[in-house]
Amino acid sequence: MVIAVVVGIKDAAKLTGIFIIVCCAVLVCTLFLNFNIDIAGIRDEITSQQVMLFYEAQVSTAKVVSSLCGGCLLITSVIMLIFYIKHYVDTHKKELGILKAIGYSGGKIAVNFWVFGSSVFLGALAGFAGAWMMMSAFYEVQNEDKILPAMSPHFHPILFLSLVILPAVLFGIISIFYSFLKLKAPVLRLLKESWQIPTGKEKHREKREEKGGERPFLDELKRSTLRDKKTLVFFIIFASFCFASMTQMSFSMDELASAMMGIMIMLIGIVLACTTLFLAITTVINGNKKTIAMMRVFGYSQKQCCQALLGGYRPMGYIGFAIGTIYQYVILKVAVYVIFKDIEGMPEYGFDFKAMLIALAAFLVIYETVMYLYSEKLKKISIKEVMLE
Amino acid sequence: MIEVKSVQKSYGSGESRFLVLKGISLKVNTGDFVVILGASGSGKSTLLNIMSGLESPDQGAVLYDETDITKLSDSERTKFRKDNIGFIFQQYYLLPNMTVEKNVKMGADLAKNTDYKTMLEAVGLGEKMKKYPSELSGGEQQRVSVARALAKKPRVLFLDEPTGALDEQTGRQVLDYICKLHKEYGFTIVMVTHNQNIAEMAGMVIRMNSGNISEIYTNSVTKNAYEIGW
Ligand SMILES: Nc1ncnc2c1ncn2[C@@H]1O[C@H](COP(=O)(O)OP(=O)(O)OP(=O)(O)O)[C@@H](O)[C@H]1O
Numbered sequence A: 001m002v003i004a005v006v007v008g009i010k011d012a013a014k015l016t017g018i019f020i021i022v023c024c025a026v027l028v029c030t031l032f033l034n035f036n037i038d039i040a041g042i043r044d045e046i047t048s049q050q051v052m053l054f055y056e057a058q059v060s061t062a063k064v065v066s067s068l069c070g071g072c073l074l075i076t077s078v079i080m081l082i083f084y085i086k087h088y089v090d091t092h093k094k095e096l097g098i099l100k101a102i103g104y105s106g107g108k109i110a111v112n113f114w115v116f117g118s119s120v121f122l123g124a125l126a127g128f129a130g131a132w133m134m135m136s137a138f139y140e141v142q143n144e145d146k147i148l149p150a151m152s153p154h155f156h157p158i159l160f161l162s163l164v165i166l167p168a169v170l171f172g173i174i175s176i177f178y179s180f181l182k183l184k185a186p187v188l189r190l191l192k193e194s195w196q197i198p199t200g201k202e203k204h205r206e207k208r209e210e211k212g213g214e215r216p217f218l219d220e221l222k223r224s225t226l227r228d229k230k231t232l233v234f235f236i237i238f239a240s241f242c243f244a245s246m247t248q249m250s251f252s253m254d255e256l257a258s259a260m261m262g263i264m265i266m267l268i269g270i271v272l273a274c275t276t277l278f279l280a281i282t283t284v285i286n287g288n289k290k291t292i293a294m295m296r297v298f299g300y301s302q303k304q305c306c307q308a309l310l311g312g313y314r315p316m317g318y319i320g321f322a323i324g325t326i327y328q329y330v331i332l333k334v335a336v337y338v339i340f341k342d343i344e345g346m347p348e349y350g351f352d353f354k355a356m357l358i359a360l361a362a363f364l365v366i367y368e369t370v371m372y373l374y375s376e377k378l379k380k381i382s383i384k385e386v387m388l389e
Numbered sequence B: 001m002i003e004v005k006s007v008q009k010s011y012g013s014g015e016s017r018f019l020v021l022k023g024i025s026l027k028v029n030t031g032d033f034v035v036i037l038g039a040s041g042s043g044k045s046t047l048l049n050i051m052s053g054l055e056s057p058d059q060g061a062v063l064y065d066e067t068d069i070t071k072l073s074d075s076e077r078t079k080f081r082k083d084n085i086g087f088i089f090q091q092y093y094l095l096p097n098m099t100v101e102k103n104v105k106m107g108a109d110l111a112k113n114t115d116y117k118t119m120l121e122a123v124g125l126g127e128k129m130k131k132y133p134s135e136l137s138g139g140e141q142q143r144v145s146v147a148r149a150l151a152k153k154p155r156v157l158f159l160d161e162p163t164g165a166l167d168e169q170t171g172r173q174v175l176d177y178i179c180k181l182h183k184e185y186g187f188t189i190v191m192v193t194h195n196q197n198i199a200e201m202a203g204m205v206i207r208m209n210s211g212n213i214s215e216i217y218t219n220s221v222t223k224n225a226y227e228i229g230w
């Protein structure tokens, strides 16, 4: 029963977001790490000088791709998940407060957050299985010209442990622990929709701002939304950052790695980028749903509400996109230099302007479409429903 | 004048279809103070929401003078609410991340009313303008929502159990403020309440019983918020 309160049916859909993110990240990591381990094993079988050169090139590429992609994906998904869990617990404070008020102990409630761990586990498992399904095809493509000795995929328990079991346990613990910490607060604080009341310094700043003349309510609202919902601002910036870096990185990777690797990374990058962006935008809208409903009761038009409450996030999205673009360029440049510096015929890596434009266009389209569709959906929900939530 | 003409509303569909309003008709004159009484679940809130244009009925019309608001599109209705309607709910619904002053400004800006601070003073909250809703008591929060609703200079004020969450004393106080402002500005009031005694304050009382109006009567003498029982 407690679990039904903590994670409602609607939220179950949101857990699929986590599932997809984890699945993608684990799939790529499993594939590359397994390949890396196996390819290290055949080093002794190589005799000729020439094969050795090819071997080393292969190893370097695998290293770049796996460390960059895997690393990036992993870090992104970890940050995304932690953030998501935090946001989830924060927005469900009230339900937690009710349970606590009835008399459930903090620990008993917090334990229910293992569901996050379990959805991570399922996602990781799916990713791991998916990787193994394409493993032998992947190995073959990597050694298409049969220059290297034949390689067959071996199962490495350590990978299973560190890519499936460990993340599940870790995220389970993180969510339980975080909600437990939150639950330490007195019941009333949980129940009350308490907002962080600005500190002395911020109040001071507000006063100073006010001297500059009074702003219309909608402007005021726009500013305070960005100021008070910092987590959401961060969420959007980060998601756009991920989107920009992942899509562009996969475009560029196309030239550095084999065709199959490139396509795979690209697909996964896009799926992941879209999922994060989607998650971020829907979270932002949900976070502002109540205010929008209240304002519509009073007669503010949907357009005015959206502009004031959601419009502020748009520039943040572009900032995130810009940072992501620069970031992926720098990191690829450095990585290519470091890893290929001892190897002849180091691939040249320049800024891919075309990829940037495509990514930007895709970003624009996805961002605006999701925003639009979702706020249209909001329109259909009756005000009563929103208010009761 | 507001005229409700044989309004029907049901929820659900098929087997579980449930007729909440079974053909309601009534008239409210401009400047009236109307109270709607009735048992829980009798459809009071639903009627209020339909009268104020928050929900649409399945059948029937709601006329404001000549305009039938049930025929308006969603955005036209929003515009209509903007120009005519004020709301006060049992649960206040203040914007938690904005100060009292800015909450009231939300209403005031819609009517281009720059004089909203007098409204806050009128409900006795002149001192608390810079506070946040979470720093106020329930009664104070409800007074903010009164100021917010009135700052937009509505022609009609709808209240759904405004004193439902308040104790007797704060309840009376809030009602008193509403009454005084009603006399001063002359807007129409439609109030839903559980409290029979509050009906003595109103010029017209509508009693509802499971989706029908069972009784409508007028009071020739009305009492103020401190004269009624509780
Ligand atoms: N969105 C909805 N979906 C289905 N049924 C609803 C919905 N809203 C209201 N009802 C039903 O309509 C009936 C009337 O509801 P309403 O809220 O108008 O009652 P009320 O008279 O205001 O009661 P109370 O005094 O308890 O507030 C109730 O039986 C309720 O179950």
Ligand SMILES: [Mg+2]
Residues within 6 Å of the ligand: B044, B045, B046, B160
């Ligand atoms: Mg009601």
